Amino acid sequence: MPTLKPKVFxxxxxxxxxxxxxxxxGKNVLITGAARNIGRSIAIEMxxxxxxxFFTDIVEExxxxxxxxxxxxxxxxxxxxxxxxxxxxxxxxYSILDxxxxxxxxxxNNVGIQFExxxxxxxxxxxxxxxxxxxxxxxxxxxKLIAKMMVSNSIQGAIIFLTxxxxxxxxxxxxxxxxxxxxxxxxxxxxxxxxxYGIRVNGIAxxxxxxxxxxxxxxxxxxxxxxxxxAPCYIGRAAVYLASDYFxxxxxxxxxxxxxxxxxxxxxxxxxxxx
Numbered sequence: 001m002p003t004l005k006p007k008v009f010x011x012x013x014x015x016x017x018x019x020x021x022x023x024x025x026g027k028n029v030l031i032t033g034a035a036r037n038i039g040r041s042i043a044i045e046m047x048x049x050x051x052x053x054f055f056t057d058i059v060e061e062x063x064x065x066x067x068x069x070x071x072x073x074x075x076x077x078x079x080x081x082x083x084x085x086x087x088x089x090x091x092x093x094y095s096i097l098d099x100x101x102x103x104x105x106x107x108x109n110n111v112g113i114q115f116e117x118x119x120x121x122x123x124x125x126x127x128x129x130x131x132x133x134x135x136x137x138x139x140x141x142x143x144k145l146i147a148k149m150m151v152s153n154s155i156q157g158a159i160i161f162l163t164x165x166x167x168x169x170x171x172x173x174x175x176x177x178x179x180x181x182x183x184x185x186x187x188x189x190x191x192x193x194x195x196x197y198g199i200r201v202n203g204i205a206x207x208x209x210x211x212x213x214x215x216x217x218x219x220x221x222x223x224x225x226x227x228x229x230x231a232p233c234y235i236g237r238a239a240v241y242l243a244s245d246y247f248x249x250x251x252x253x254x255x256x257x258x259x260x261x262x263x264x265x266x267x268x269x270x271x272x273x274x275x
Contacts, residue, residue: 024244029046029052031054032055032109034079034108035059035079041231041235041236042235043055043236046239051106052077054079056079063081094146106159107142107143107146107147107160108160109161128175139161140186143159159190162203167205168205200248201253204235206258208220224261
């Protein structure tokens with residue numbers, strides 16, 4: 001008898017009410033690099049749960065588009081055109097928050113870049129410096145300032161870093177994977193450092209997140225579960241989980257993989273074998 005291959009359908013999960021949509025009611029959230037894709041979905045999912053959304057991006061038009069979208073929810077919304085890889089932009093962002101007495105309860109370090117350069121013979125120091133400045137140094141400096149704000153105001157807040165499954169498995173883009181590996185350890189270090197203040201520090205490691213122009217996931221044979229890419233809304237919902245006191249009061253130093261099983265084996269090495 002031939003082996004039957006199961007056909008998997010991805011059902012859409014959109015509950016009408018999730019705990020009255022108040023998991024993050026009244027919380028002030030700062031999200032970096034939020035105008036598109038994962039960052040945008042995090043902003044939307046948190047707004048659905050009652051959070052006030054403050055976010056950054058480097059493209060003003062896209063900031064305004066997301067502001068308009070978020071204003072359909074009964075929450076406060078404000079965007080900032082800011083490049084998190086630049087310390088002076090971070091200082092200015094913090095000064096605006098401070099002047100307007102905006103106290104951040106939840107920080108989401110979402111911003112990140114990648115250069116798909118393979119091999120040390122193609123080593124480009126400029127790419128490495130830009131990658132680490134954007135993925136590590138900028139988010140760390142912002143975290144330092146926001147954590148100080150939380151402690152000064154007795155806020156038992158949440159800090160979330162967007163890392164990647166490639167913090168653990170090879171991708172053949174060494175500048176990118178090593179920056180994400182560094183984030184994995186930073187999450188643990190900060191979780192210990194901030195634990196006396198009741199501040200939780202966690203991470204999300206997505207797999208392949210992609211969608212077409214209509215918002216539909218793309219076919220992806222390497223993703224074991226459902227054989228398609230991950231819609232960014234599922235990353236947003238994971239962020240809500242980690243930000244919520246209701247769910248994550250005792251969760252810190254953890255990294256949640258949302259990858260459909262992609263990290264269970266290393267397909268990238270087979271795609272890009274050493275020569």
